[in-house]
Amino acid sequence: MIKFVSVDRVRPGVTLARDVYGVDTFTGRIVMLKAGQTLTMAHITKLMGLDLQGIYINEKRVAREIVSDATKRDLINIFDEYHAHIDTASLGLYTEKIEEANAVLASFVDTILERDELHFDIENFDFHENLRYNHALSIAVVCIAIAKELRMSKGDITELAFAAILHDIGDSGVPRELLDKPAKLTEDEFDIVKTHTTLGYNALLSSSAVSDHIREGVLSHHERYDGSGYPKGLHGKAIPFFARIIAVADVYSALTSARPYRSAYQVAEAIEYIMGNAGRQFDSGVVKAFLKVVSPYPIGSCVKLSSGEKAVVAEQHPENPLRPVIFLIDDPTAMIDLYNDKCFYNVVITELIEE
Numbered sequence: 606m607i608k609f610v611s612v613d614r615v616r617p618g619v620t621l622a623r624d625v626y627g628v629d630t631f632t633g634r635i636v637m638l639k640a641g642q643t644l645t646m647a648h649i650t651k652l653m654g655l656d657l658q659g660i661y662i663n664e665k666r667v668a669r670e671i672v673s674d675a676t677k678r679d680l681i682n683i684f685d686e687y688h689a690h691i692d693t694a695s696l697g698l699y700t701e702k703i704e705e706a707n708a709v710l711a712s713f714v715d716t717i718l719e720r721d722e723l724h725f726d727i728e729n730f731d732f733h734e735n736l737r738y739n740h741a742l743s744i745a746v747v748c749i750a751i752a753k754e755l756r757m758s759k760g761d762i763t764e765l766a767f768a769a770i771l772h773d774i775g776d777s778g779v780p781r782e783l784l785d786k787p788a789k790l791t792e793d794e795f796d797i798v799k800t801h802t803t804l805g806y807n808a809l810l811s812s813s814a815v816s817d818h819i820r821e822g823v824l825s826h827h828e829r830y831d832g833s834g835y836p837k838g839l840h841g842k843a844i845p846f847f848a849r850i851i852a853v854a855d856v857y858s859a860l861t862s863a864r865p866y867r868s869a870y871q872v873a874e875a876i877e878y879i880m881g882n883a884g885r886q887f888d889s890g891v892v893k894a895f896l897k898v899v900s901p902y903p904i905g906s907c908v909k910l911s912s913g914e915k916a917v918v919a920e921q922h923p924e925n926p927l928r929p930v931i932f933l934i935d936d937p938t939a940m941i942d943l944y945n946d947k948c949f950y951n952v953v954i955t956e957l958i959e960e
């Protein structure tokens with residue numbers, strides 16, 4: 606894939622996908638480096654001295670590991686024990702288990718916070734073939750990213766991650782056939798599924814090692830900012846803060862996963878849904894932070910426009926990741942700002958493409 610990157614982000618070893626031009630005082634535009642050239646540090650230093658917006662490089666798509674396999678395994682084991690314990694005893698969690706979980710969670714939070722770039726495509730989070738685990742862990746990652754953007758303390762972020770991982774723990778008390786029903790639920794069935802919020806809260810009640818914030822996050826993750834949620838129909842800031850963050854991550858994860866009765870939404874469609882519900886279903890401040898960490902069209906990716914043209918994403922707008930600044934592949938000198946340029950208001954990105 607060809608990627609357009611700013612020169613300061615280029616690393617030695619990549620190859621140029623297109624010629625790089627410079628200006629010679631006597632002869633005018635000249636080729637400084639040819640396509641196919643593998644760049645060394647000396648080349649990069651030279652490129653830095655030119656007034657370039659960026660260069661085109663060849664990039665192999667590599668799957669990015671978000672957390673190590675060992676951490677994933679540890680978290681999944683602990684998560685498994687929670688479920689087993691709640692299923693059998695309904696007495697809450699052992700304090701030692703929570704302490705063990707906190708140590709693993711702290712390293713989980715560290716690994717994610719250490720990434721200087723938290724702007725990621727979370728479409729392909731693939732932690733575990735068990736969808737319930739995959740859902741819990743991907744929500745935790747999104748919550749951590751949002752929390753970092755909101756400048757929450759590390760202690761609060763770790764607690765939030767814990768609440769995110771446990772948010773649907775009450776599902777253990779809901780009949781399996783309802784959770785896995787390959788069709789839309791009837792109203793009565795949905796009423797039963799809704800009890801997972803209070804079931805989860807009650808299961809965590811007897812554990813003194815779980816804070817009130819975690820319990821409230823679990824209880825209220827289906828509350829909606831406009832009061833349309835459950836179990837209590839709370840409004841706005843009356844909804845606990847952790848729950849307002851989990852709600853956004855939860856809906857995003859649910860929409861981008863396939864269900865037996867519908868296919869998965871595209872990342873861009875799910876973002877559009879969440880943006881459209883800022884201040885209605887969701888806390889606008891949380892949505893604002895969420896928009897800064899999800900990236901349907903990462904910088905350097907190739908996209909197709911509704912006009913039929915192909916373009917490369919050059920810059921993001923934190924307010925709206927769906928309308929970045931782009932270059933047309935057929936005319937790289939023209940930079941188009943899909944967010945601010947009124948002439949292009951009717952042009953939308955229709956899909957990500959391989960170039």
Ligand SMILES: [Fe+2]
Pocket residue numbers: 772773801826827
């Ligand atoms: Fe839930």
Ligand SMILES: [Fe+2]
Pocket residue numbers: 740772773855
């Ligand atoms: Fe959920």
